[in-house]
Amino acid sequence: MTNSLKKKFFNDINFTILIGLLIAAIVLSAIFLPGGMFSAANIKSMAFQIPEFGFLALAMMLSNLIGGIDLSIISAANTIAIFTAFVLNGTWLPALPEEARIPAGLVVAILTALIFGVFNGLLISKTSAPSLIASLGTMILFQGIGMALTGGVSIGNIAFEFTDFGKAEWAGIPLIFWLFLGAAILLALLLEKTAFGRKFYLYGENKVAARFSGINNEKVCIATFVMTALLAGIAGLIVLSRVNSAKVGYGSSYLLQTIIVCVIGGISPNGGKGRVRGVFIAIVLMQLMSSAFTMLSLSPYTKKLIWGVVLILVLSLNHWIRNLNDSIKKEK
Amino acid sequence: MEPILNVKNITKAFSGVRVLKNVSLTVNRGEIHCLVGENGCGKSTLVKCVSGVYTPDEGEIVLNGQRFTKLTTQQAIQNGVQVIYQDMSLFRHMSVAENIAIEKIRAKGARLINWKDVAGIAAEQTRKINVKIDLEKEIFECPIAIRQLTAICRALAHDAKILVMDEPTTALTKNEVSQLLTIVQELKSQGMSIIFISHKLDEVFSVADVITVIRNGEKIGDYNRAEINEKRLSELMTGREIDYPRYRRDFTENTPLLEVKGLSRKGHFNDISFTLRKGDIVGMIGLLGSGRSEIAMSLFGLNPIDSGEIFVSGEKVSIAAPQDAKRRGIALLPEDRFREGLFTDLKIKENVSSTVIDEISPRGCLDFSEEDRLAEKCIETFKVRAPSRETVVRSLSGGNQQKIVIGKWVETKPNIFIMDSPTVGIDIGSKAEIYEQIHNFAKNGMAFLLISDEVEEILANCNRVLILEKGRIKTILEAQDLRQPDAKKLILEEIGSRDLQPDTEPSTK
Ligand SMILES: Nc1ncnc2c1ncn2[C@@H]1O[C@H](COP(=O)(O)OP(=O)(O)OP(=O)(O)O)[C@@H](O)[C@H]1O
Numbered sequence A: 001m002t003n004s005l006k007k008k009f010f011n012d013i014n015f016t017i018l019i020g021l022l023i024a025a026i027v028l029s030a031i032f033l034p035g036g037m038f039s040a041a042n043i044k045s046m047a048f049q050i051p052e053f054g055f056l057a058l059a060m061m062l063s064n065l066i067g068g069i070d071l072s073i074i075s076a077a078n079t080i081a082i083f084t085a086f087v088l089n090g091t092w093l094p095a096l097p098e099e100a101r102i103p104a105g106l107v108v109a110i111l112t113a114l115i116f117g118v119f120n121g122l123l124i125s126k127t128s129a130p131s132l133i134a135s136l137g138t139m140i141l142f143q144g145i146g147m148a149l150t151g152g153v154s155i156g157n158i159a160f161e162f163t164d165f166g167k168a169e170w171a172g173i174p175l176i177f178w179l180f181l182g183a184a185i186l187l188a189l190l191l192e193k194t195a196f197g198r199k200f201y202l203y204g205e206n207k208v209a210a211r212f213s214g215i216n217n218e219k220v221c222i223a224t225f226v227m228t229a230l231l232a233g234i235a236g237l238i239v240l241s242r243v244n245s246a247k248v249g250y251g252s253s254y255l256l257q258t259i260i261v262c263v264i265g266g267i268s269p270n271g272g273k274g275r276v277r278g279v280f281i282a283i284v285l286m287q288l289m290s291s292a293f294t295m296l297s298l299s300p301y302t303k304k305l306i307w308g309v310v311l312i313l314v315l316s317l318n319h320w321i322r323n324l325n326d327s328i329k330k331e332k
Numbered sequence B: 001m002e003p004i005l006n007v008k009n010i011t012k013a014f015s016g017v018r019v020l021k022n023v024s025l026t027v028n029r030g031e032i033h034c035l036v037g038e039n040g041c042g043k044s045t046l047v048k049c050v051s052g053v054y055t056p057d058e059g060e061i062v063l064n065g066q067r068f069t070k071l072t073t074q075q076a077i078q079n080g081v082q083v084i085y086q087d088m089s090l091f092r093h094m095s096v097a098e099n100i101a102i103e104k105i106r107a108k109g110a111r112l113i114n115w116k117d118v119a120g121i122a123a124e125q126t127r128k129i130n131v132k133i134d135l136e137k138e139i140f141e142c143p144i145a146i147r148q149l150t151a152i153c154r155a156l157a158h159d160a161k162i163l164v165m166d167e168p169t170t171a172l173t174k175n176e177v178s179q180l181l182t183i184v185q186e187l188k189s190q191g192m193s194i195i196f197i198s199h200k201l202d203e204v205f206s207v208a209d210v211i212t213v214i215r216n217g218e219k220i221g222d223y224n225r226a227e228i229n230e231k232r233l234s235e236l237m238t239g240r241e242i243d244y245p246r247y248r249r250d251f252t253e254n255t256p257l258l259e260v261k262g263l264s265r266k267g268h269f270n271d272i273s274f275t276l277r278k279g280d281i282v283g284m285i286g287l288l289g290s291g292r293s294e295i296a297m298s299l300f301g302l303n304p305i306d307s308g309e310i311f312v313s314g315e316k317v318s319i320a321a322p323q324d325a326k327r328r329g330i331a332l333l334p335e336d337r338f339r340e341g342l343f344t345d346l347k348i349k350e351n352v353s354s355t356v357i358d359e360i361s362p363r364g365c366l367d368f369s370e371e372d373r374l375a376e377k378c379i380e381t382f383k384v385r386a387p388s389r390e391t392v393v394r395s396l397s398g399g400n401q402q403k404i405v406i407g408k409w410v411e412t413k414p415n416i417f418i419m420d421s422p423t424v425g426i427d428i429g430s431k432a433e434i435y436e437q438i439h440n441f442a443k444n445g446m447a448f449l450l451i452s453d454e455v456e457e458i459l460a461n462c463n464r465v466l467i468l469e470k471g472r473i474k475t476i477l478e479a480q481d482l483r484q485p486d487a488k489k490l491i492l493e494e495i496g497s498r499d500l501q502p503d504t505e506p507s508t509k
């Protein structure tokens, strides 16, 4: 290896490992599941499944990067979807003409997400409560709002044009996947190239030093939770569009999985470390493995194993390669 | 004299850069051995080799006659090596007594902790050094000086034979330093060997038996205290003569940049009034608890005030948060560099730019080449010893980290610069250079509020000095007072402290 390549390799060990695992997963499934895994149909089906989880994982990533956690993302997603569904099926604002329902629904979704996000952000920055506790509270609150409105039943019967969106394709790839890809790229640019992104990382790294550096910590915190809620809201709308209904409790198993995918993606739960690209690769990797397991028709219980297995694999590879790296340096 | 520690021809490199080159060191029983040298010359690294934290690439360490080429921390501790690092590594939420005793009890292999033992062990150690500490208090409530004593007692509980203290006095006030040095002498008289690192040469001369000078990773020599003086020593360390320049304000314009009237905060400070004019360097000195740092924090919007007024350039302002202060052209260089000053896991350039993110982001997008330029400028101005601007701040030596803290605040080009202990841990050569920078800024119209524990620092820089006591301004010394030959004595008397005197009689206590 040339020197600069070597440097790249060790610079972001976690990312290198992820790429390695992804390649390994692709090669293995190409050998053992020829035709199955990389058939156009399967690729498309994976691309349909990734976005809803992907948006939630990005939301979790943001809260992890500032050294916190947002437990309320799933319930925010569902409640935002419920609000939107009420507008889309005409229960709310019945006077609205049919063709105005979708724009109105989107406006309601955005406003709700903004309110949820600002609420979380204010709660955490003003009371300096740990985000774990604060978002546990808002998780129950958002869920409660959804429950009170729906009584737990699913809200469906929404405008056709909206459900079409979840199935639409462009250039043979689902629109929602393009949306996810675009959002991930935008987020990466925002975090790594802009003044806001830099403040965001500094805040995540050391809040006291950030405050002493004249960074408006409150603003950064609120902005973070607003973005988290917006991403969660998009996930909610994607689910609404794909299953044609909104309900309290959809996707509740995603919560732990988003945390795991962030760790696999190299996000430090202490904040300040990790990049969007790592999480993106981790999301794709998990989808790939989950598809492979389905094709091998393993039981759903076995499928749950992969989360644990991959997590342990990544953590131990990280440790092992770092030690190797140190010993190479020593020999020099 | 019998040697207890022999370091033989040690070489140590980090990623190919040699920071210790063939260094040898002999420490005798009952000797206070000082290590001195410029920032980044390798003092802390040498000490970490002795304590087994780093394994030297070449050379060996002989402890109590036993030779080690790969000394582990366990072996070092078994042979009586105890190190008190700068952060002291105490358990914040345990009491003083628990911190002192816990390791010893654990080392004995006890499964259950007998609380009477804890108190007994702790009390025994405090007796050894003749101090009274409240053993019940939790560490996070204790001032630095008490934490330091706790760390010393913990080392004693381990039957330390060689006590290493890496810059133990940086965060202490004058009186606490004297107390610490008395304890060090006391330990020596009990037969302990002490390796003592400090950049303050008066401390070194008041305790040292032998002084070892290191420059650029190489040993320059060992000197008995009697055969050398401060001037010669600083020449040996830096390779040149060091002279602190004295500042003289020569502005005729006297309109105040900052005016503070009757500032009070309950329990911290009371009725503080002063003004800073263009080119003023106003010093603030006082004992611990005199409220100096709290005043600085309040001026920077970190502690709300109860009453009083602040005027910036004649305009009454309220400063509720650091970003308000920054907008008014006020900068604060904080006291605690690790917690408040640095992002230790980030690169030099990211630290330097952290105060000017908006300024280097036209239309919200970071200008990375500008960031690189600022970092290069900082490294050059303050002669930071680092491989590159991409170096992670954590791997810099203590003094070089402090230079980054100064650099990042200089970047904001403030009108009013509050510096809280700006040169802790910085070597004498760099200090002189930093003072020169401060003088230049002041000559260009910047106003400084300089908080310091070092009378020399105050005298070299300030044209007015506020002496604080218990949250009030006790005395104000003007430029003509400071030019008197006995100014140093006067200040020391005012703050109720005495000068460190090298005890000239051989200690036979
Ligand atoms: N873990 C590390 N990785 C890489 N470089 C290091 C590491 N530790 C120290 N260095 C480098 O080794 C050199 C010596 O550092 P050391 O901490 O021993 O200096 P020092 O004499 O204690 O200085 P100071 O007076 O500033 O504390 C410095 O240039 C520093 O950057």
Ligand SMILES: [Mg+2]
Residues within 6 Å of the ligand: B043, B044, B166, B397, B398, B399
């Ligand atoms: Mg050091």
